[in-house]
Amino acid sequence: AQSVTQLGSHVSVSEGALVLLRCNYSSSVPPYLFWYVQYPNQGLQLLLKYTSAATLVKGINGFEAEFKKSETSFHLTKPSAHMSDAAEYFCAVSGLSGNTPLVFGKGTRLSVIA
């Protein structure tokens, strides 16, 4: 069975500060890993994905994540937070089969303080 754990249901950072959102996964098979962002009253938007190529993955809006197999982690970072980054962020895992459903974490709400 696959699962993800997002550490911290709420993270608050100052504008311009580093953003670090933590995600640890559990998978019995090599995983695909994803980060999605959800703005209020909207669906999910893909930020980035890891699909067994480069371990450092760059996404949209300046976000990136590093796959660390030894730590079973896939933490999301952004060097400098912007007010527009305030949203809910979800980490998700799936198997390598393209039809394996995504398993999501519970989410981390990011607040950015001016």
Added chain:
Amino acid sequence: DAGVTQSPTHLIKTRGQQVTLRCSPKSGHDTVSWYQQALGQGPQFIFQYYEEEERQRGNFPDRFSGHQFPNYSSELNVNALLLGDSALYLCASKDRVNNEKLFFGSGTQLSVL
């Protein structure tokens, strides 16, 4: 190019009623999945449809059923509604070529009173 569209955006029902939610996939996509997102939780997989058949199912009771039409659009039906069915229902579509990326709709917010 329209993305994934869902209707209605909001819905209020009472316990015991039945509800139908609708989804039109992104152009070029033939596979539709449904997810339930309860308040404060991540989305949970309900089922996936391809070629008008249910291909995979998550841990949801038979009260949850679906359908896919020849034009790839899909419906989610929930019978005998419970208070706990109140959630945001998300539809996601993908194509068989690019299996790694799902496009999500904005969801239908269902409130059961």
